Amino acid sequence: xxxxxxxxxxxxxxxxxxxxxxxxxxxxxxxxxxxxxxxxxxxxxxxxxxxxxxxxxxxxxxxxxxxxxxxxxxxxxxxxxxxxxxxxxxxx
Amino acid sequence: xxxxxxxxxxxxxxxxxxxxxxxxxxxxxxxxxxxxxxxxxxxxxxxxxxxxxxxxxxxxxxxxxxxxxxxxxxxxxxxxxxxxxxxxxxxxxxxxxxxxxxxxxxxxxxxxxxxxxxxxxxxxxxxxxxxxxxxxxxxxxxxxxxxxxxxxxxxxxxxxxxxxxxxxxxxxxxxxxxxxxxxxxxxxxxxxxxxxxxxxxxxxxxxxxxxxxxxxxxxxxxxxxxxxxxxxxxxxxxxxxxxxxxxxxxxxxxxxxxxxxxxxxxxxxxxxxxxxxxxxxxxxxxxxxxxxx
Numbered sequence: 104x105x106x107x108x109x110x111x112x113x114x115x116x117x118x119x120x121x122x123x124x125x126x127x128x129x130x131x132x133x134x135x136x137x138x139x140x141x142x143x144x145x146x147x148x149x150x151x152x153x154x155x156x157x158x159x160x161x162x163x164x165x166x167x168x169x170x171x172x173x174x175x176x177x178x179x180x181x182x183x184x185x186x187x188x189x190x191x192x193x194x195x
Numbered sequence: 196x197x198x199x200x201x202x203x204x205x206x207x208x209x210x211x212x213x214x215x216x217x218x219x220x221x222x223x224x225x226x227x228x229x230x231x232x233x234x235x236x237x238x239x240x241x242x243x244x245x246x247x248x249x250x251x252x253x254x255x256x257x258x259x260x261x262x263x264x265x266x267x268x269x270x271x272x273x274x275x276x277x278x279x280x281x282x283x284x285x286x287x288x289x290x291x292x293x294x295x296x297x298x299x300x301x302x303x304x305x306x307x308x309x310x311x312x313x314x315x316x317x318x319x320x321x322x323x324x325x326x327x328x329x330x331x332x333x334x335x336x337x338x339x340x341x342x343x344x345x346x347x348x349x350x351x352x353x354x355x356x357x358x359x360x361x362x363x364x365x366x367x368x369x370x371x372x373x374x375x376x377x378x379x380x381x382x383x384x385x386x387x388x389x390x391x392x393x394x395x396x397x398x399x400x401x402x403x404x405x406x407x408x409x410x411x412x413x414x415x416x417x418x419x420x421x422x423x424x425x426x427x428x429x430x431x432x433x434x435x436x437x438x439x440x441x442x443x444x445x446x447x448x449x450x451x452x453x454x455x456x457x458x459x460x461x462x463x464x465x466x467x468x469x470x471x472x473x474x475x476x477x478x479x480x481x482x483x484x485x486x487x488x
Binding site for chain 1: 220223224226227228230231233237239241243244247248251252460463466467470474478
């Protein structure tokens with residue numbers, strides 16, 4: 104089954120980190136239920152899960168935009184994505 | 196102390212398996228394909244992000260994307276107001292209600308490829324009823340196999356014919372759920388028809404309209420069968436929407452890597468637009484815990 108899915112280490116790592124992030128959110132949710140709902144700077148009411156979603160979707164676009172505009176390598180785009188993630192969990 | 200029964204988790208397993216097999220595993224496979232090149236035989240070669248880079252600098256992709264947004268924007272701009280107007284004009288009680296509802300539901304019962312084939316024959320200039328009428332009775336030159344404008348008018352008319360009913364039925368469901376007391380109060384205040392629409396009917400329809408717009412956006416953004424059967428993406432490339440282009444790359448040329456990269460970008464666009472739209476439409480609602488979709 105694994106061979107037809109054509110796994111590679113980079114894509115496996117991507118999914119492992121995704122599921123780890125969701126797992127961490129579940130653990131936090133069990134310890135502190137309620138999702139830490141708040142109204143952020145964008146005027147949106149977000150929970151921790153929403154903030155993770157916004158972070159990931161935003162990062163996808165940041166990396167795609169960098170790839171389209173400047174091409175490889177993506178280290179700088181990664182740095183922007185991390186900054187975006189910090190901003191999301193801090194302010195949004 | 197209240198005992199906690201954890202048996203509910205068992206009942207979630209079937210749906211988890213279902214989602215895993217019809218969504219999660221295919222998406223993971225697409226992600227894996229998007230960074231590799233294959234020549235068949237299940238042999239894959241690492242390609243990195245080349246396909247993404249190639250796609251993001253390809254004119255072909257941007258023009259297909261532009262056509263896609265033009266198509267989706269046009270059909271939404273027609274179907275949503277038209278659907279609301281038809282729903283407002285439909286009777287609320289009596290003999291005609293079931294008649295109207297069944298008539299409205301009819302187009303949606305027809306399979307998509309049949310809709311494409313029907314409209315293809317309907318609009319042919321020599322044998323089609325509509326095509327013949329426009330060309331020979333109205334005297335307007337109309338041939339969707341040759342003129343891009345005619346092809347566009349035809350696919351938009353077809354989609355409006357096929358899917359306005361969905362907006363109508365959803366809006367109608369929203370309208371009939373408004374209690375009579377609202378209308379009586381409006382009457383006492385001497386509200387005009389427009390005021391009733393603006394301050395009673397429209398706000399009450401907001402939820403169902405959100406769903407209607409989301410469904411129509413996603414469906415029309417991913418539309419494949421009907422334009423493929425009707426025009427095949429032509430004349431030239433004029434009606435080659437994103438999904439038609441995608442299938443050409445994936446199955447026509449068997450370029451699984453580029454097709455996978457394109458699918459992921461396609462997915463990201465659908466996801467962003469749907470999320471933005473849903474967030475903006477429900478932003479003003481009072482936040483209630485446990486009431487989130």
